[in-house]
Amino acid sequence: MSQTAYQAVVATFTRIYRYEHLGSLAGWDQAAMMPSKGNDARGAAMAELGVLIHNTLTDPALAELIKGAEAEDLSAAEQASLREIKRQWEHANLLPASLVEAKTLVGSHCSHEWRTQRQNNDWQGFLANFREVVRLSREEAQLLAKETGLSPYESLLNKYEPGMSCAELDRIFGDVKSWLPGLIRQAMEKQATEQVIAATGPFAVEKQRALGLDVMALLGFDFEGGRLDVSNHPFCGGVPEDVRITTRYREDDFMQSMMGIVHETGHARYEQSLPRETVALPVGRARSMGIHESQSLSFEMQLGRNPAFLALISPLVKKHLGDQPAFEAANLAKMYTRVHPDFIRVDADELTYPAHVILRYEIERALIDGEIEADDVPALWDEKMQAYLGVDTKGNFKNGCLQDIHWTDGAFGYFPSYTLGAMYAAQYFATIRKQQPDLDERIAAGDLAPIFNWLNANIWSQASQWETGELVRRATGEPLNPAHFRKHLEQRYLA
Amino acid sequence: MSQTAYQAVVATFTRIYRYEHLGSLAGWDQAAMMPSKGNDARGAAMAELGVLIHNTLTDPALAELIKGAEAEDLSAAEQASLREIKRQWEHANLLPASLVEAKTLVGSHCSHEWRTQRQNNDWQGFLANFREVVRLSREEAQLLAKETGLSPYESLLNKYEPGMSCAELDRIFGDVKSWLPGLIRQAMEKQATEQVIAATGPFAVEKQRALGLDVMALLGFDFEGGRLDVSNHPFCGGVPEDVRITTRYREDDFMQSMMGIVHETGHARYEQSLPRETVALPVGRARSMGIHESQSLSFEMQLGRNPAFLALISPLVKKHLGDQPAFEAANLAKMYTRVHPDFIRVDADELTYPAHVILRYEIERALIDGEIEADDVPALWDEKMQAYLGVDTKGNFKNGCLQDIHWTDGAFGYFPSYTLGAMYAAQYFATIRKQQPDLDERIAAGDLAPIFNWLNANIWSQASQWETGELVRRATGEPLNPAHFRKHLEQRYLA
Ligand SMILES: [Zn+2]
Ligand SMILES: [Zn+2]
Numbered sequence: 001m002s003q004t005a006y007q008a009v010v011a012t013f014t015r016i017y018r019y020e021h022l023g024s025l026a027g028w029d030q031a032a033m034m035p036s037k038g039n040d041a042r043g044a045a046m047a048e049l050g051v052l053i054h055n056t057l058t059d060p061a062l063a064e065l066i067k068g069a070e071a072e073d074l075s076a077a078e079q080a081s082l083r084e085i086k087r088q089w090e091h092a093n094l095l096p097a098s099l100v101e102a103k104t105l106v107g108s109h110c111s112h113e114w115r116t117q118r119q120n121n122d123w124q125g126f127l128a129n130f131r132e133v134v135r136l137s138r139e140e141a142q143l144l145a146k147e148t149g150l151s152p153y154e155s156l157l158n159k160y161e162p163g164m165s166c167a168e169l170d171r172i173f174g175d176v177k178s179w180l181p182g183l184i185r186q187a188m189e190k191q192a193t194e195q196v197i198a199a200t201g202p203f204a205v206e207k208q209r210a211l212g213l214d215v216m217a218l219l220g221f222d223f224e225g226g227r228l229d230v231s232n233h234p235f236c237g238g239v240p241e242d243v244r245i246t247t248r249y250r251e252d253d254f255m256q257s258m259m260g261i262v263h264e265t266g267h268a269r270y271e272q273s274l275p276r277e278t279v280a281l282p283v284g285r286a287r288s289m290g291i292h293e294s295q296s297l298s299f300e301m302q303l304g305r306n307p308a309f310l311a312l313i314s315p316l317v318k319k320h321l322g323d324q325p326a327f328e329a330a331n332l333a334k335m336y337t338r339v340h341p342d343f344i345r346v347d348a349d350e351l352t353y354p355a356h357v358i359l360r361y362e363i364e365r366a367l368i369d370g371e372i373e374a375d376d377v378p379a380l381w382d383e384k385m386q387a388y389l390g391v392d393t394k395g396n397f398k399n400g401c402l403q404d405i406h407w408t409d410g411a412f413g414y415f416p417s418y419t420l421g422a423m424y425a426a427q428y429f430a431t432i433r434k435q436q437p438d439l440d441e442r443i444a445a446g447d448l449a450p451i452f453n454w455l456n457a458n459i460w461s462q463a464s465q466w467e468t469g470e471l472v473r474r475a476t477g478e479p480l481n482p483a484h485f486r487k488h489l490e491q492r493y494l495a
Numbered sequence: 496m497s498q499t500a501y502q503a504v505v506a507t508f509t510r511i512y513r514y515e516h517l518g519s520l521a522g523w524d525q526a527a528m529m530p531s532k533g534n535d536a537r538g539a540a541m542a543e544l545g546v547l548i549h550n551t552l553t554d555p556a557l558a559e560l561i562k563g564a565e566a567e568d569l570s571a572a573e574q575a576s577l578r579e580i581k582r583q584w585e586h587a588n589l590l591p592a593s594l595v596e597a598k599t600l601v602g603s604h605c606s607h608e609w610r611t612q613r614q615n616n617d618w619q620g621f622l623a624n625f626r627e628v629v630r631l632s633r634e635e636a637q638l639l640a641k642e643t644g645l646s647p648y649e650s651l652l653n654k655y656e657p658g659m660s661c662a663e664l665d666r667i668f669g670d671v672k673s674w675l676p677g678l679i680r681q682a683m684e685k686q687a688t689e690q691v692i693a694a695t696g697p698f699a700v701e702k703q704r705a706l707g708l709d710v711m712a713l714l715g716f717d718f719e720g721g722r723l724d725v726s727n728h729p730f731c732g733g734v735p736e737d738v739r740i741t742t743r744y745r746e747d748d749f750m751q752s753m754m755g756i757v758h759e760t761g762h763a764r765y766e767q768s769l770p771r772e773t774v775a776l777p778v779g780r781a782r783s784m785g786i787h788e789s790q791s792l793s794f795e796m797q798l799g800r801n802p803a804f805l806a807l808i809s810p811l812v813k814k815h816l817g818d819q820p821a822f823e824a825a826n827l828a829k830m831y832t833r834v835h836p837d838f839i840r841v842d843a844d845e846l847t848y849p850a851h852v853i854l855r856y857e858i859e860r861a862l863i864d865g866e867i868e869a870d871d872v873p874a875l876w877d878e879k880m881q882a883y884l885g886v887d888t889k890g891n892f893k894n895g896c897l898q899d900i901h902w903t904d905g906a907f908g909y910f911p912s913y914t915l916g917a918m919y920a921a922q923y924f925a926t927i928r929k930q931q932p933d934l935d936e937r938i939a940a941g942d943l944a945p946i947f948n949w950l951n952a953n954i955w956s957q958a959s960q961w962e963t964g965e966l967v968r969r970a971t972g973e974p975l976n977p978a979h980f981r982k983h984l985e986q987r988y989l990a
Contacts, residue, residue, distance in 0.1 A: 041513075041736035
């Protein structure tokens with residue numbers, strides 16, 4: 001039996017999946033295990049693997065095979081698979097190797113120097129490198145735009161959130177901007193008279209870890225197919241068959257590590273639950289960054305900060321960290337919903353977080369589309385921080401526009417995923433609640449199955465079978481609708 | 496400037512080194528970190544990498560380049576480098592892919608079934624698979640012999656110990672056989688009246704680990720370029736830039752984990768000290784299995800079981816495991832030199848270990864050279880165990896000829912490395928003692944520099960620059976001489 005072109009394409013992408021397995025492991029190990037002197041050799045090995053994968057994807061024979069497969073009589077499932085294969089293939093083939101290489105070099109240089117420049121609040125030093133990053137990112141965006149018919153910024157956005165347009169983002173974020181500042185103000189007024197009992201540390205790392213493992217078990221993490229470790233920047237890595245999540249511990253604060261673990265467990269269950277038959281192919285992988293974040297935020301925001309869930313885990317917290325008034329369910333709920341506009345996105349609460357994202361979206365879009373220059377970023381940053389959150393960042397680059405790593409190596413277009421994820425999650429839970437009106441009672445009783453079953457049926461098992469819009473419509477009966485997000489926030493923060 | 500053929504060969508082998516980095520990490524992770532459900536995907540990824548490396552090594556263009564490099568005007572260092580490159584290249588190119596594949600399949604099947612067959616003492620079940628392993632290994636040996644001019648068994652031996660001949664092994668092992676049984680008997684007579692105080696457990700894993708880390712630090716392990724973890728079968732893995740050693744802990748016995756760590760640290764320091772300029776090339780890597788084992792056994796046997804060293808670490812043992820009479824220096828020395836002929840090689844003491852190895856050498860050599868058949872192994876095993884160690888293994892396959900994994904996947908020719916390593920180590924230390932007559936006082940005083948400096952100058956820094964015989968001659972002034980091993984054992988066990 002001779003192989004069809006489609007089968008040959010599948011064989012190639014299966015091979016790439018196995019290469020990626022090694023790269024993913026190497027990345028996890030680098031962050032969680034590797035001693036410092038291993039870094040150069042690791043970097044060289046990972047770069048060599050990158051070249052290998054790029055060469056495999058840009059092999060002219062593969063282009064022929066894909067063309068051949070498109071002409072074959074494929075089932076609907078195979079057509080969806082080929083659609084996702086083409087997306088990955090085009091991503092590797094649309095850009096000239098020289099541009100990819102230049103952007104990687106300039107980006108990793110800028111990123112490396114940024115670490116100290118941020119510490120030194122050195123905007124001018126950063127700017128010298130950053131201008132080059134912007135220049136090359138614009139070049140990339142324009143080349144992609146020419147091929148895809150999207151706007152330059154949209155072309156970058158589509159690397160992370162395929163199918164998303166600026167018109168759609170403007171509609172959604174515009175809606176959020178119309179009510180978020182008022183909601184933040186009202187919530188702060190309401191919380192002004194609230195008594196919150198602070199937890200008294202220190203909290204030994206081993207005890208926090210044991211608590212984290214118990215919470216992961218409660219959330220259905222499969223420990224035969226994954227691990228929990230420590231890294232500087234928490235992430236979910238590994239491969240679907242072996243998912244590695246990380247956290248970081250501070251002895252004076254248990255809140256971040258615990259909720260960070262809830263967040264990463266959301267990512268992990270998505271990966272662990274992807275259908276195994278197609279796991280080696282793009283159609284069998286996670287849908288997008290926004291959908292991935294919708295899983296971690298379903299766990300962290302919809303479930304994790306829900307008072308019913310905090311009541312459920314309050315005994316676990318007491319068991320591992322000792323009994324103290326701060327760990328009473330009602331107080332945990334207050335601790336985890338405290339609203340406080342501040343400088344840093346990654347430390348932001350649920351309510352102010354979208355403002356940080358929208359600000360970045362507006363700036364990076366203008367930057368890529370050429371409406372502003374790199375030099376204009378700090379003034380615009382300050383203006384928007386004042387407007388959205390009432391925070392003054394003048395001259396404070398370190399905790400202002402220098403705080404994130406994303407732009408330093410040209411990952412423009414990523415930020416919207418965070419808030420899209422939060423909004424998808426709110427929409428899922430509105431749907432789940434319709435089917436399960438007593439959801440909070442279920443959660444408090446420790447029955448999380450309604451949530452896991454719904455996510456599994458509607459998101460996890462669907463992988464990349466559908467375009468994002470179709471996935472959300474099939475799951476919730478409507479396109480992304482910011483009303484659910486607003487209603488969720490109003491109920492949690494004003495009710 | 497155009498590249499010379501030699502430079503192009505170096506570039507290819509550097510690429511292979513980077514691929515191997517990923518394979519080595521994947522293997523370490525599989526043994527030390529990976530949860531069970533990750534195994535299939537890991538196996539597939541590692542096999543894919545194996546195919547990639549094999550394809551790279553058997554690319555006809557590489558054969559042309561190597562031929563071209565041989566015709567170029569190379570420095571002595573480059574000639575040595577090319578010699579080692581050719582060795583690795585030939586190893587990949589001498590055998591038809593069909594044979595390699597068949598042997599891998601049959602070997603991994605036999606190896607897999609062996610795990611339960613050994614438990615069940617099922618020699619007949621094992622034999623059915625093992626006959627095939629022997630048949631394919633003979634085929635491999637004969638093909639290699641035709642190309643190399645060596646005997647069939649020698650061809651396999653040379654995969655692990657390049658340059659070693661059966662005539663040389665017969666000379667060396669024949670010498671050992673002439674005095675070892677008498678020496679074992681005398682040592683046992685001497686120890687019969689000795690009082691040894693047993694240590695009282697349990698010993699918490701965390702405390703054993705802390706002791707192990709202290710011992711590694713004392714032995715000069717570079718923790719910025721390596722780690723200590725846990726695996727079922729202790730090993731030294733990773734890459735020279737990032738060496739990963741493992742051990743396993745038993746709460747009722749600290750001796751094995753502690754001395755196992757000393758052993759693996761010997762392997763580790765060799766790897767960590769290989770010259771960095773040539774680390775990506777075969778000439779810059781460890782010389783052979785026998786030389787590698789000579790480093791671990793320099794640490795474990797020459798240094799580790801030396802009463803002066805045990806006196807040095809006795810305070811560390813007490814510090815971590817608590818003060819008890821068993822941990823006095825003189826008693827530790829007795830514990831670690833107790834002679835007791837028994838079934839299992841990996842549990843054997845220093846004195847009886849060579850008998851286990853020589854027995855295996857004689858059987859595997861006869862098997863590969865066609866003098867005996869797979870069916871004959873148990874009877875021969877029992878006969879030799881009776882003769883060399885006075886141990887009766889009749890009907891006890893589990894603790895007899897089924898105890899080792901090596902033969903199950905056709906790794907014939909490996910066993911001699913263990914005892915060659917022990918003998919090289921004894922010869923090194925005879926040389927060091929000549930230069931440093933007060934070595935034991937130095938060791939007891941915590942000054943291990945004379946040992947590390949000598950090993951670094953004579954072995955570690957030399958990597959694979961010289962053929963093994965030349966390496967040993969340059970280091971010690973003479974070829975491998977079993978008299979040093981005998982003298983070492985007589986002084987330790989009879990003096
Ligand atoms: Zn996330
Ligand atoms: Zn060893």
